[in-house]
Amino acid sequence: MSDKIETKKVKFKVFRFNADTDYLPKYEDYEMEVTSEEVMLDILNRIKFNHDGSFSYRRSCRHGICGACAMKVNGRSTLACKERMFDLIDLFGDELTIEPLSIKRAVKDLVIDKKDFWDKHNAVNPYVVADIDEEPESENIVSPEEAEQLLDADYCIQCGACHYACPVIEINEEFFGPAAFAAAYRFSADVRDSDDERLKTVNEMGQGVWDCVKCFECAEACPKDVNPIEKITKLHQMAFKEGIAENNVAVRHAVGFEKSMAKRGVLDEGGLVLYSEGLGIVKHIPVALKMFRKGKIPLPWNIPTSENMDEIQKLMKSSSTVKF
Amino acid sequence: MSKLRYALFTGCTAKQSTPEQYMSTMAVAKKLGIELVELVEASCCGASHLQDYDEFLSLVLNARNIAYAEKHGLTMVTICNTCQLNISMTKHKLDKDPELKAKVNEKLAEVGLEYKGTSQIIHFLYAIIDDIGLDKIREMVVRPLSQFNIAPFYGCHNIRPSELQNETHKTAESPYNPTSLDDLIIACGGESVDYEEKNKCCGFHVELQAPKTAAVLTGNAIAGAMDNNADMMVTPCPLCHLKLDTQAEHAGEAIGRELDMPVLHMQQMVGLALGCDPKELGLEHHVVDVNFV
Ligand code: SF4
Ligand code: SF4
Numbered sequence: 001m002s003d004k005i006e007t008k009k010v011k012f013k014v015f016r017f018n019a020d021t022d023y024l025p026k027y028e029d030y031e032m033e034v035t036s037e038e039v040m041l042d043i044l045n046r047i048k049f050n051h052d053g054s055f056s057y058r059r060s061c062r063h064g065i066c067g068a069c070a071m072k073v074n075g076r077s078t079l080a081c082k083e084r085m086f087d088l089i090d091l092f093g094d095e096l097t098i099e100p101l102s103i104k105r106a107v108k109d110l111v112i113d114k115k116d117f118w119d120k121h122n123a124v125n126p127y128v129v130a131d132i133d134e135e136p137e138s139e140n141i142v143s144p145e146e147a148e149q150l151l152d153a154d155y156c157i158q159c160g161a162c163h164y165a166c167p168v169i170e171i172n173e174e175f176f177g178p179a180a181f182a183a184a185y186r187f188s189a190d191v192r193d194s195d196d197e198r199l200k201t202v203n204e205m206g207q208g209v210w211d212c213v214k215c216f217e218c219a220e221a222c223p224k225d226v227n228p229i230e231k232i233t234k235l236h237q238m239a240f241k242e243g244i245a246e247n248n249v250a251v252r253h254a255v256g257f258e259k260s261m262a263k264r265g266v267l268d269e270g271g272l273v274l275y276s277e278g279l280g281i282v283k284h285i286p287v288a289l290k291m292f293r294k295g296k297i298p299l300p301w302n303i304p305t306s307e308n309m310d311e312i313q314k315l316m317k318s319s320s321t322v323k324f
Numbered sequence: 325m326s327k328l329r330y331a332l333f334t335g336c337t338a339k340q341s342t343p344e345q346y347m348s349t350m351a352v353a354k355k356l357g358i359e360l361v362e363l364v365e366a367s368c369c370g371a372s373h374l375q376d377y378d379e380f381l382s383l384v385l386n387a388r389n390i391a392y393a394e395k396h397g398l399t400m401v402t403i404c405n406t407c408q409l410n411i412s413m414t415k416h417k418l419d420k421d422p423e424l425k426a427k428v429n430e431k432l433a434e435v436g437l438e439y440k441g442t443s444q445i446i447h448f449l450y451a452i453i454d455d456i457g458l459d460k461i462r463e464m465v466v467r468p469l470s471q472f473n474i475a476p477f478y479g480c481h482n483i484r485p486s487e488l489q490n491e492t493h494k495t496a497e498s499p500y501n502p503t504s505l506d507d508l509i510i511a512c513g514g515e516s517v518d519y520e521e522k523n524k525c526c527g528f529h530v531e532l533q534a535p536k537t538a539a540v541l542t543g544n545a546i547a548g549a550m551d552n553n554a555d556m557m558v559t560p561c562p563l564c565h566l567k568l569d570t571q572a573e574h575a576g577e578a579i580g581r582e583l584d585m586p587v588l589h590m591q592q593m594v595g596l597a598l599g600c601d602p603k604e605l606g607l608e609h610h611v612v613d614v615n616f617v
């Protein structure tokens with residue numbers, strides 16, 4: 001095997017910053033031969049051991065299980081101990097920029113302050129809430145089928161890769177973010193759980209699932225294939241199933257699709273905005289006027305309708321599984 | 325080469341808020357000798373919002389959409405990233421889960437249809453690259469866009485989730501370093517602009533419920549293109565287009581900057597390079613004037 005080890009030359013730009021002493025971060029350049037056997041963490045170690053002992057980053061298990069070593073390479077979140085160097089070179093070429101998960105939260109080099117991540121995680125009651133019989137007579141068995149309902153949400157290692165890849169986190173400080181939602185799903189989908197606060201908490205506007213832009217960044221970022229956006233979709237569905245979805249603009253926007261499709265098959269775009277917003281429609285008038293002038297808003301009698309509408313209506317009756 | 329034929333899923337916006345996208349799709353298809361059979365029976369794809377409300381219903385309706393493409397024996401072409409996501413996601417789910425497929429087909433049987441799983445679903449951008457080829461485009465260009473810096477805006481739902489997307493087309497694409505649209509810009513003779521936001525989100529899906537988030541994302545994208553000397557942006561997604569074009573003023577207010585950036589649909593860019601009449605491309609339907617033509 002050993003004669004098969006290949007090497008490639010890579011230029012690294014490494015983020016350096018000490019919140020105690022520096023006003024601004026700087027990037028240190030290193031050129032290194034990288035072997036096909038190495039992962040990103042090996043490179044971080046080589047920088048620390050061979051070049052600069054003050055270089056700081058978190059790592060513990062080096063087996064992709066503690067979540068400590070999450071960082072970014074060329075803007076892409078990853079676990080340093082899991083990411084093979086040659087895969088990175090295939091993807092980005094031979095210039096790699098090494099940065100913390102969140103530059104804004106950098107404390108020292110790649111070490112960040114993850115307080116917001118933990119606060120949000122804790123806000124969704126990330127544990128099973130249940131009345132426990134203190135002296136049980138039998139085991140509390142969860143069947144394999146019931147465990148499968150968690151959809152692997154329990155694989156999360158709280159590394160924060162998805163959280164700091166989520167664009168909404170940077171704009172809306174209240175937003176819980178993908179990891180907290182994945183945790184919320186993990187416990188709300190657990191048959192033993194009886195918490196009725198959690199689902200309401202994650203359905204509140206501003207902080208909750210309705211503010212997710214559906215960009216799928218979290219699904220790409222997660223090193224454990226937790227697929228947080230899938231769980232976010234499930235949380236939306238649970239809100240309707242459990243009857244806790246509130247009558248607000250976001251919920252009406254979802255329900256409005258069904259209403260509109262039942263009428264025309266295709267969407268009546270203007271009608272959807274009107275149904276979702278109610279009186280709030282007035283704030284859209286200036287843009288709507290501009291659009292109308294450019295022929296972007298058809299008059300009511302010109303809105304298209306799908307052919308074979310009877311089929312669509314029949315299917316909507318027979319296949320609908322939710323009421324609002 | 326025999327004539328390329330596809331079943332066209334237009335989606336809702338092409339017939340309402342982005343008529344120029346429908347027009348330019350038709351014009352480009354004609355130039356490229358592609359025959360598009362429009363799926364006039366199709367319903368809305370649900371745009372991920374119906375999926376949030378009633379997943380099973382969304383699967384049945386999208387399976388019906390696909391069933392019509394199958395009836396024609398054609399690959400389905402979509403012209404919207406979000407349509408592409410929701411319809412290919414439906415196919416993915418039904419093809420890997422026979423039990424679910426049977427349940428969906430039980431419903432479709434009520435209207436005499438069946439989902440078989442025989443049609444592929446591919447976004448027009450990738451159909452052009454995979455089936456026509458960039459070389460052919462390069463050959464056919466009569467009006468190279470050589471004086472323009474063009475910023476590609478990929479749109480989330482064509483590049484993520486990558487696993488799903490990469491099963492629909494041959495062009496290998498990484499969401500972290502996508503190249504298809506850059507390559508197409510270059511094939512059309514333009515200069516492709518590299519900027520941080522090119523593979524980021526425009527915020528469209530929370531426009532109503534989280535207007536600030538939506539506006540900042542759009543603003544950042546346009547500002548990123550401007551700061552890297554783009555003369556225009558180009559996108560394969562009509563929803564991104566709606567954000568970048570019709571909401572630019574709001575977006576500018578949200579990030580405290582004046583934004584001015586013409587935005588083309590991918591089809592319009594290709595159409596211009598191939599020598600289509602600008603009128604056929606519907607350029608007058610933009611809110612931000614396309615004044616360089
Ligand atoms: S899909 Fe939603 S939660 Fe995931 S990264 Fe995007 S906005 Fe954040
Ligand atoms: S969901 Fe994945 S990326 Fe997010 S914290 Fe958990 S393991 Fe990390």
Ligand code: FES
Nearest residue numbers: 062064067069081
């Ligand atoms: S060191 Fe534990 S996950 Fe990488």
